[in-house]
Amino acid sequence: MEVLKVASNSNPNKVAGALAGVIREKGKAELQAIGAGAVNQAVKAIAIAxxxxxxxxINLVCVPAFAEVQINGETRTAIKFIVFPKD
Structure with a gap:
């Protein structure tokens, strides 16, 4: 599954365009965000997409979950959003 990483300074319109492209091409995608600002931008991007x-x-469904990620040898908790079309 394609993983799109979202930061607090990500442009939600650009993330939404990338998300829509991945959904059209592969059928589902995952957004990954660490921190409140990044989660905010990810949620906005999902709504725009x-x-x-x-x-x-195509009607999207979003399933939020926690993920452990390694950044510079440190384990951080991220929020991942699994996004796919509703059947």
Whole structure:
């Protein structure tokens, strides 16, 4: 599954475009965010991507979960959003 990493300074419109492209191409994607600002940008991007895909009849579902990631040898807790079309 394609993993898109989102930072607090990520542009939600650009992330949404990338997310919509991955959904169209691969069928599902994962957004990964560490910190409140990054989670905020990820949620905005999911909402924007839903607007991009809705005219094509694709309705997105988002499942949030925790993930442990290694950054510079340190374990951090991230929020991951698994995004896929609703059946």
């Amino acid at each position: 839903r607007g991009y895909l809705a005219p094509s009849g």
